[in-house]
Every structure is written in structure tokens, then in C-alpha cells.
Amino acid sequence: MLVCEAVHALDLRATPATVNSIAHEIGIDQSGASRLIKSAAAAGYLVMAASPADGRRREASLTPAGRSMLDQAHHWQEDIFAELTTGWSDKKRRDFQQAMTDLMERSYAMDACATPTPR
Incomplete structure (x- = not known):
């Protein structure tokens, strides 16, 4: 589930779902991401294929399953969100969802601006 959600999120941001980008998205190392991708592919949830932009690179995509x-x-x-917010007005629900969306978008923007730290 986690790796499929990562592939979906990367796709929404038009970011290629490479092993490295998936690892970064879920906050684990490349080898851990690779194992999760292999498991999801074996379960029929993902496929790995050559990148249309660079045939040397492989990218994950969701299958219909x-x-x-x-x-x-x-x-x-x-x-579950509806249950947790029982008693909230529609406006309060929308405002909360928008605030969370704004935080996620800001997080992605900050991440895109970050430069790797030399080791």
C-alpha cells in the first residue's frame, strides 16, 4: 500500500516514480524501497518499465489492480475522516482539508528547493 501511495503521489506531481524517488517519498533507503516495489509488483499492483525519457532508467506505475x-x-x-469529524460543519471540514493540502504542497515545494548536503 505504502509504495503504491508513493507512486500515485509522485505521478500527481509529474515526478518519475524511480526507485530513488519512491525511497525519498516514503523516507527509506533505496534497498528498502526496492524490496517494497518488488513485493508490490509480485502482488500485481505495480509494474516497472523503462522510462520514456531515458531507457536506462526504470519507473514504476500502478496496474489496474x-x-x-x-x-x-x-x-x-x-x-474514517467523516467519522472522525462527525459534528463538524462542512466549512470546518473543507478548511481542515485545505490546510492539510497547503501543508503538503509547501512541504513538496521546500523539498524541491533543498539542495543535497555534501558528505
Whole structure:
């Protein structure tokens, strides 16, 4: 699930879902991400293919089964959010969702501006 969510998030930002970008997205090392990708591919949720931009690089994409699983997970998350916010006005729910979206977008923007620290 985690790796599929990462591939989806990268796709939404038009960022190639390479092993390195997936590892960065979920905050683990490349070898851990590689194992998760292999497991998700073996389960039929992801496929790895040569990058259209650079045939030497491989990128992950969701399969129809992966998209279906992710859609079901998002539906479940929305149901839980609705339960957690029972009694909230529609405006309060929208404001909270917008604030969280703004935080995530700011986080991505900060990450894109960050420069690697030399070792």
C-alpha cells in the first residue's frame, strides 16, 4: 500500500516514480524501497518499465489492480475522516482539508528547493 501511495503521489506531481524517488517519498533507503516495489509488483499492483525519457532508467506505475486497491483505500480513508469529524460543519471540514493540502504542497515545494548536503 505504502509504495503504491508513493507512486500515485509522485505521478500527481509529474515526478518519475524511480526507485530513488519512491525511497525519498516514503523516507527509506533505496534497498528498502526496492524490496517494497518488488513485493508490490509480485502482488500485481505495480509494474516497472523503462522510462520514456531515458531507457536506462526504470519507473514504476500502478496496474489496474493497484489503482483499484488505492481507490478502495482512499474511500476507506474518506469514511474514517467523516467519522472522525462527525459534528463538524462542512466549512470546518473543507478548511481542515485545505490546510492539510497547503501543508503538503509547501512541504513538496521546500523539498524541491533543498539542495543535497555534501558528505
